[in-house]
Amino acid sequence: MILKRPTLRWWEKTYFPAVAKGMLLTFRHIFRPKVTLQYPEERWALPPRYRGAPILLTGLDGKEKCTSCKLCQFICPPEAIKIVGGETEDEKEKFPREFTIDMGLCIFCGYCQEVCPVEAIWLKDQYELADYDRDALIFPKEKLLKMGRKPPYLPGKEKPLEE
């Protein structure tokens, strides 16, 4: 594209009209509504399928749904998930004796949720996971289950499951 250079009149060549125009613009911006989100007090409305911290879900019987198949552990790209399996008298026969997710390693990719055959692991809307201690970022099973107490959303139906 060829831009034609405008021929300036003498008063335009003094810069003053252009400067005044710019100054007026910036002055008007002073009174515009602010775009800053004052974070700790104000927060974004998260989209319903926001991918935050992965947590563990409980079934209708109040026990964790996980059957310790370790698919999530195998697919996890940064190897943040560690599972120690165990046997149970329940119908599902297997359960995770230990289930830890290192939130310091987790990249919130959501592969674990995608790969889980029983919808036991889910990326929920929690994102404030920072801590001063690295070890405190390794979340044990109990904590993950507690974080998942409120059921998240079903894919397709963007509303909470009944407990």
Next chain:
Amino acid sequence: MNAMLPILVPALVKIVVILGIVLTGVAYTTLAERKVSAWIQNRYGPNRVGPWGLLQPVADGMKFFFKEDITPAEAYRPLYLLAPLGTLIPALVTFAVIPFGTSMTIAGEAHPLVIAPSMNVGLIYILALSSVGVYGILLAGWSSGNKYSMMGSLRGASQVISYELAMGLALLGIVLATGSFDLSVIVDSQKGGWTSPWFIVPQIIGFVVFTVAIFAETNRLPFDLPEGESEIVGGYHTEYSGLRFAMFFMGEYANMITASALIVVLYLGGWHLPFLDYGWFGPVWGGILSMAVFFGKIALLLFIFIWVRWTLPRFRYDQLMGLGWKRLLPLALVNMVLLATFYLLMGRPS
């Protein structure tokens, strides 16, 4: 010694008051800069430390105290350590001759609100000091042993020299009109009525030239080439850190305040407001009110300084030189010739 006391004590009190006001002003101008810049960019600016962020300068100052003070291995130490003072001190010392209020009568004695009253070379003193100020920049850049610092200080020196000429010529118009270098006389000859208007009215060209030149002298955008961060890292203070950097920072803002004070004294009637006589308020309150008006005008000009900074982009180097030598200098000369002709034909306003 006792004979000196009546002179010494008021002068010391005035020095303390002025230093207090100017240094507090420097601190809060940094806050104002951040606030206004934020507003112009649709942000809030610092608002966490104290109400509306009013304690932010204190927090900034504390931070500077605890920062490491680094001297580069290549630096020439004596000058490197001395240079930050070279920008701060001239800016503060200029205030010695700036009249910041009408005279105040305390205990039957009239005290003119100037640190050095009736100094008949005030204007020349200011011009001299504004040139001394560039030594700080020059020494800082040279002694840092860093090519970018050197570039910055060279730019600073050439810029100040180029714009000083136009500035001096613009000031000559004022000297023509008042017949005096004394800033108190200059202020008193622009009371703001119909017969003695502020000099911005009869000398509008001089005002424009002086304002543009003083923007360049204070290294403020659009003329901040000495510290053009996108080209030469941080310019002359690239290598400085901690308190020494803070001193450059304070120097820049003190320079802004001094420059604003100069514009107010020379073109905007000093502490005068049109059709207002401070005699109405009594000897003490009149003086305090005149100070308030004076510093109010300075605050307004500081806002304009900041506003301009966040509006205009930086000049290219040749544009800067072109503007100084090919536009401002002829304009200042034309202004002088016009004024001289006018005063020759019409007689000087007393």
